[in-house]
Amino acid sequence: MTKLFATTALLTALAMPAFAVQPAEGETLAENQTYTYWLLDAIKSLDPALNTDVEGSDALRSLFEGLMTESATGEMIPGMAESHEVSDDGLTYTFTLREATWSNGDPVTADDFVFAWQRVVTPETASEYAWYIELMNVDNATAIIAGEMTPDQLGVAALDDRTLQVTLSAPTPYFLNTLSHATTYPVPRAVVEEHGQAWTQPANIVGNGAYTLASHNLGVEIVFQKNPAYWDAENVVMETVRGVTVNDTNVALTRYQAGELDRVQIPAGQFPRLSEQFPDQAVSVPQGCSYAYVLNLGETGPEALKDQRVREAMALSLNREVIVDQVLQGGQRPAYSWTHWAIDGFAAPEDGMQDMPMDQRLERARELLAEAGYGPDNPVRLQLQYNTDESHRLLAIAAQQFWRPLGIQVELNNVEWAVHTDRLQSGNFEVARYAWCADYNEASTFLDWFRTDGYNSGKWSNAEYDQLLADARTAEDTAPLYQRAEEILAEEVPAVFVYHYAKVDMINPAIKGLPRENLLNTWYAKDLYRVAE
Amino acid sequence: MVIDQSKMQSLADRFVEAEVKGRSPWADARRRFLRNRAAMLGLTILVLVSLFAVIGGQFAQWSNEELDFSVMGQVAQMGQPSLENGHYFGTDNLGRDLYARVVQGTQISLMVGIVGAAIAVIVGTLYGATAGYVGGRTDQIMMRTVDILMSIPYMFVLILLLVMFGRSMSMLFLGIGLISWLDMSRIVRGQTLSLKNREFIEAARATGVSSFRIIIRHIVPNLLGVVAVYATLLVPLMILTESFISFLGLGVQEPLTSWGALISEGAGTMNYGTLWQLAFPLFFFVITLFGFFFVGDGLRDALDPKER
């Protein structure tokens, strides 16, 4: 996304009236405005600074509101910020806050934002998402996180109660897009200081969002009630929102069918059957995550993988079409690029292996392996590590079977998540299943992963690639840069890309307002309503 | 699921009594066992299941890891049990042959059960016999240790061990085996105490035979009946424990499988029109557990007949 584009998009957005959901023509609202959604597990934290997962963010979007919020298609629209100005050098943003109150009646002030952002970067808070403030390029964030500066030196200041000024360390085209993320939400200083870590418990928590926390029984259910003090409360239709934990996806589906849940994830392989039986309920939309087998090219990696021909053979011979069409079967797409196909403004490189028929690909893979000195008689032996999950298991078994006839013998190694990530970080693996989800809707959110100083668990490194991504930060037209970067990934194969996610859900047709065009799948309970059946 | 400890005690007492009277309880046991219909049925089941585990693989038309691409993706329609395409028991969700997988799962589950029970019985016997034979303070300390270990929630420790050392067969054997030796050691100790002052032991000791040899040569053989019954009844407990571990996802690594893993996979999809995925492994699991119970009970009744 270019700088120009971002500004225009925002200007259009700001010109619109506040986004509000209204039932369409011919729809009657149900009397009971309750929405019950499925949670796989307990929500770990309701503290915007400490939250790390998607389920937590979903809940926080109901309880709090940031400077910006999103429309149903994922465009930025004003939230707490009524308007803003950008300085000519693009380094200073000045936001004017709207008049709004916390759920305890106190006004939401610029100082609440300053306090919240400083809190995130303070090392004592130990926020796992402190890097997000760095990603936003807020001035001095990096130094504060490293403990070299004090939190009050962060580039954010309250000029008065309703004016917030943010100073950036570099012009950041995507800055406004980062402002709807849970990490940037304001927190009520008085409440946090009074209760400490316990401030997010149901009895204590105070928010500025469209809902308040009615109850939170960890691992059983979380209940939100409409917040009458919310600035746009008159346009909020849904009265009660319940998140219900069901640890087993199959039981969750059963309970959906029994009418206990309004939305649930469809287990791998069940989408075709369900979409045939319930065409108005089974929904598959693209989701901004990519799945890959990362190859360890670092010092600790196996010798065989250092040979590019072996890596290429692995990429060629993995039959992604079978994985997508016959295992997952939920509208996922085969991945030949790291960046998700639906990312804004991204064009995948052409003339890749995706255009070769499978038998040619296998032929080519055999040749490459033979050149490298391997084959069915002298197989490459590798360990494939995956974390415990039903679909990871199925895919690993399939991959093992695709590679075996060519002489790539893969031994499966199932470990739990804590061990998996630990080994990824310490380089103690050979081939590892991995997935990355977009933090924002732009290709760099994926491509940064493979930078030499990125997360890059496989320790692949390419100077041209690094340069391309550095250039993209300030370039007017980033599309060719990203395309070239993907070409390099396809040539050198630091990882075998497998598939691009889709979100595959059963959704009660009476529930309206759940976004279906939003790649990051963020949803806001305030946009939902239930129609009478 | 449990072993009735009071019956084991009664059985143990009988062996001591028999030793005194000089008449072996094995003498009539065979006849009584053969006459017990439930036990014979159990034995037949076990023989058949073992045969299935050993030579069942010969009849499989698919290996336990091959994917059948013609079935994959439409398992509910194409993957049902069929003689035509060689999937006698149907396929799993990936199109792998369920027959081959059940054969292989049977091997693993039986192995875990038998090795686990063997570890429990061996450790329990040696520990109990040593404590009982040595006696005095050693006995005190050893049995207090058993008391302490009795109060530890074992499943928790087993989960910790598997988390700590990762999923491996040897850890599974060891972990499962180490759960159950405590009761065994108590019974064996009691029996050793009543045996050790018998003339034949005293005689052996007088001729300078080492304690270790006495335990192995004279005490342990007298415990054989208890050990045999106990082991037979322990095997199904081990198999059940393994299935629980597999359910938690801490069992054997793919592509290997076990009854527990197969059943828990099948249970997940029971409402999706692929009921055979649950039915076949569950059938083998259930009949084998029956088999072991019947044989174990029958063996005990044969060795320790009660007038009714």
Added chain:
Amino acid sequence: MFAFILRRLAVAIPTLLLLIVFSFVLMHLAPGGPFTGERALPPQVLANLEAQYGLNDPLWLQIWNYLVSVVIHFDFGPSFVYPDRTVNQLIANGFPVTLTYGGLSFLAAVILGVSLGVVAAIWHNSWVDYLAVGISIGAQVLPNFVMAPLLVLVFTLWYRWLPGGGWSFNDPSFWVMPVIALSTSYMASIARITRSSMLEVLGSNHIRTARAKGMPEHRVIIRHALKPAMLPVISYLGPVFVSMITGSVVIDIYFSTGGIGKAFVDSALNRDYAVMMGVTILVGALTILFNLIVDVLYAWIDPKIRY
């Protein structure tokens, strides 16, 4: 008897200590820590987290500090994975749930199991007996991770009688499926043990004497047979209780009851040291207590036993 209880309690303390030290060490040796996430944390943040939870200290000092805080303040510390909550709160939330459905399952298993066993023994070799034996054998081997989803399917989806999961202390309809799923196999075992021990007692000399004296059959059974027949059942109650607590993880996973079984497995997998230790200590203490109660009960019923 009093001395016996004291002696057992004296053994309990080293047992718990052993359990704490063993689990603590095992947990800290396991690969991965509570803070290994997808993104490597900045060193400063990690250092702060570790300092905050005292993970920088040598292991023996950590154990010592932990013991001091548990023993003196009864404080199990903050959870590593749920930073908003302390372990005391998590246990206070989950344990009453586990105790409620666990206790009910225990009662159901004992009452139904004993009744079934006694009935089968009285009408030995009749159809009642065969039916009881059949039920108990079948129920004994059906894994509860098969039974639980089956119950949801039948009672929630097909008949819509019961909620498919969740928990409420005020609404017993949430308790039914957890109790059925947890108690069935133990009910079956208890029935089997009761039946065989009852048969043995009914065949014994003192029952024959009682019958010979012309005592009515129901009095024979209630006054003379039941008490001695209960001995093997009672010695089995300790293990039943412990496996019910461990087995509760299946219940928590399928019925989302929010009990401590799931909390334990999760904490072990997520390396939430504090929760893992808290639950282990709790269950260890309960195990000891329950074994003690069973022993006392046993001694009370069987006057032959002297401690």
